[in-house]
Amino acid sequence: MxxxxxxxxxxxxxxxxxxxxxxxxxxxxxxxxxxxxxxxxxxxxxxxxxxxxxxxxxxxxxxxxxxxxxxxxxxxxxxxxxxxxxxxxxxxxxxxxxxxxxxxRQLFEGDSETRAVNEADFASVTRLVESIREPRLSLLCQTFLAEFGPRFRRAAAARNNHHAFRGGLLRHTAQMMISADAICGVYPALNRDLLLAGTLFHDSGKLWEMCPPENGFEVPRELRGELLGHITIGIELVNSLWRKIATEEWKSLQPASEDIRAHLLHLVAAHHGELEYGSPVEPKTPEAIALHYIDNLDARLEMIFTAYKKQPEIAPGVRERVWALNVSPVNALPAWEASGEDTAGA
Missing domain, CATH: 2.40.50.140 (Nucleic acid-binding proteins)
Structure with missing residues (x-):
């Protein structure tokens, strides 16, 4: 059978x-x-x-x-x-x-491994959002997950190249948020709350640019996404949610609410890193610089790992060219593992 x-x-x-x-x-x-x-x-x-x-x-x-x-x-x-x-x-x-x-129904839910990865990714995002201490950023991120969680969990991160599959945006965002959290331990001067919030929202516009229907895998082209692009939509989303949840009490908090909002919007706007790659402004703050490189790192690693699975070998250990990376990937060096002889005298 x-x-x-x-x-x-x-x-x-x-x-x-x-x-x-x-x-x-x-x-x-x-x-x-x-x-x-x-x-x-x-x-x-x-x-x-x-x-x-x-x-x-x-x-x-x-x-x-x-x-x-x-x-x-x-x-x-x-x-x-x-x-x-x-x-x-x-x-x-x-x-x-x-x-x-x-x-x-089972096809669209995915196999057991796919479902487990999606659940784990959403749990990671939720855990990191709950760790944000700044009250305005915390409420903003929690409101986003509460209102758009199902759509977030099925959106793709791209049509081609990296994380180009149903649930790919959640996978990409979860890995980036985990990386952002780790980098803050190395660079404590970074504003962790702002960086985590910016990472969550950086591609949020793709919920309307690259989201399959509930019963489908194809990423449709929606008018809003085609005319505005995900950066513009993400900025619009942050502003819309911010206005919705803002309270009078925020006026007494420091840093000023408008400063926080402006910095968060800058992270969304600048995450492509360069004007020629679609960002309306280049990164001008430590968090914006960190976000850009975390984004690029996760995307490029995903592409090379995918190449190992999909690209045929054109020579021993060398894969067919990946145009988005502009290289022919070479198989990774296996990690060293201790043999019985190596550990016998330990």
Missing amino acids: SVVLTISALRSRAREGAVTAKVRAQVDDLIRKEDRNAKPFWELKLRDGGDALSLKAWNSSPNFAVCEELDRGDSVEVEGEFSIGSYGLDAQRWTLRYLTKDEE
């Missing part, structure tokens, strides 16, 4: 040879094309929570008629013999069926 695998796990196993398996995914796109002999075929693009796969249904195959009945957004299971060819992961012989409602 074939085992059900994620597309990413299937891709990894197929590198070692052909594998018979099942994949559950959503129809991302369905394109009718013609080959060089003008014979029609379907290109079926499938997507799950972490990867994508393209299959072809030739007009001589029973799957050609099956694809005629499919629509974008359908949830399906594909079973077949998969292998890595010159065009990547593919299947020569495969069958398709629609998922039941219960199977569809």
